[in-house]
Every structure is written in C-alpha cells, then in structure tokens.
Amino acid sequence: MLFDIDIDKTLRSGQRSFYLRLRLRSAHRRIVILGPSGAGKSISLQAIAGLLRPDHGHIRLDGRSLFDAAAGIDLAPQQRRLGYLFQDYALFPHLNVRQNIAFGLTGGWRNPPADAGGAAVDYWLDAFGLRPMARQMPAELSGGQRQRTALARALVAQPRALLLDEPFAALDPALRVTLRQELDHLQRELQVPMILITHDQEDAAMFGEQVLRMQDGAVEMAPDGSDAAALIGF
Numbered sequence: 001m002l003f004d005i006d007i008d009k010t011l012r013s014g015q016r017s018f019y020l021r022l023r024l025r026s027a028h029r030r031i032v033i034l035g036p037s038g039a040g041k042s043i044s045l046q047a048i049a050g051l052l053r054p055d056h057g058h059i060r061l062d063g064r065s066l067f068d069a070a071a072g073i074d075l076a077p078q079q080r081r082l083g084y085l086f087q088d089y090a091l092f093p094h095l096n097v098r099q100n101i102a103f104g105l106t107g108g109w110r111n112p113p114a115d116a117g118g119a120a121v122d123y124w125l126d127a128f129g130l131r132p133m134a135r136q137m138p139a140e141l142s143g144g145q146r147q148r149t150a151l152a153r154a155l156v157a158q159p160r161a162l163l164l165d166e167p168f169a170a171l172d173p174a175l176r177v178t179l180r181q182e183l184d185h186l187q188r189e190l191q192v193p194m195i196l197i198t199h200d201q202e203d204a205a206m207f208g209e210q211v212l213r214m215q216d217g218a219v220e221m222a223p224d225g226s227d228a229a230a231l232i233g234f
C-alpha cells in the first residue's frame, strides 16, 4: 500500500475545538483531497508532513512508518523526506531563487550561499526555465515563477512523495491552466506520489486518480479502499 493513513487529532483554541479524522489507504499515486474552506485539508497535510502531531493512529508511506502512536514512532519532518508546497509558496524573501531551491537540500539548518549550486539545483533551474532569474529575489518574480521556484525547492531533495496545498489558488486563470499542465507532465515523468489538497473541482478532475471528499474534519474510506464518502453520495 502506497499511502496508509489513519489518524485523528483534536485541535482546541479557546472555546472552539476541531476534530480531524483522516483515513486513507491507497495504491494510487495521484490523490486529491477536495473540500471547502475550513474542512481540515491543510492540517491533514501538516500532520502527514510531521508539522502537527496526531493524537492517535499511524501514517505509512510505501510500508515505512512516518508516525505510529502505538509504537512510539514520530519521524521529524526532514526524516520523512516529503516535498511540501505551501499555499502561499513560503519562499524565503531574503534568499534568491537559487538559494531558495538549494535550501531544500540543507535540511533547514542554514542559509545556502548566494551562488549555491550543485548539479541538482542546476537541474531544477533548467527544468523550470528559472536559470535567467536565478539571482532574483522572490519579490522580483511573477506568480508562476514563484510557484516553479517553490516546486523546485520541494523536489530538489528527491522526496518520496509531494504534498501540495492549493498549488494553483494564487495564480490567475490563464496561468493556472498552464501550470496545471506542467505539474501533470512533471508528475508523470517523475512518477512521484502526491497528495494534493484543493477546493477546486478542476484540480480534482486533472489530478485525482483518487478523489477524497473532506468536510468538517473527516475523510473516511471504506475498508476495501473505495471512497466511503463518495459511496454515500456525500
């Protein structure tokens, strides 16, 4: 099983609490979690990435435990080797394009030098047509260039899976179409497994080999791997 996730988590702030229940077992490489704002999509990705600790359950990727509450396993985000594309791309404003990409190789401990290099960084600069702006800062980039830089940073360390949080939401409609196609080609070429979260049906149509619907913190799958939420017409 490629993805084997069964977690829950209660988040509290003041009087409010939010209960997340995520169950996902899938052999598919292109999973989309679709749901409205506030459904719990971002915190699901954060839990998979190791940025938010579930209360119970397990997260396994291709047979490897990233988290297992019962067994006391909780790998640090860097150890999980997942590429994470944040909704707003979260580029470092004080680092140029080359440094931002190289940061994906440092394990997050230090800033790469301005001429940070290596074959892997050069490869992704070329793959995304970013070589001419390698020394530009994020504020000097277009939306599409920012997205490509963030994607290059997520891919440079050869992640075992990609986690994508609303990857096209910040783009204008024309660019959205182009970058959807780019990601589609890239994923087919690399065959990197990915979980993409979105509120946009078009993302689900393009990337959802399997589409899970999330609402009020819950995604449930039937034990046979089919999507229980879909079966009950949710």
Ligand SMILES: Nc1ncnc2c1ncn2[C@@H]1O[C@H](COP(=O)(O)OP(=O)(O)OP(=O)(O)O)[C@@H](O)[C@H]1O
Binding pocket: 011, 012, 013, 017, 018, 035, 036, 037, 038, 039, 040, 041, 042, 043, 044, 199
């Ligand atoms: N640290 C926290 N403490 C308490 N509640 C939280 C915390 N973080 C998120 N929540 C709540 O969890 C719910 C789900 O948030 P989440 O960001 O995952 O939604 P989402 O589906 O990604 O929505 P959007 O598309 O708007 O980003 C929200 O109601 C939010 O208020």
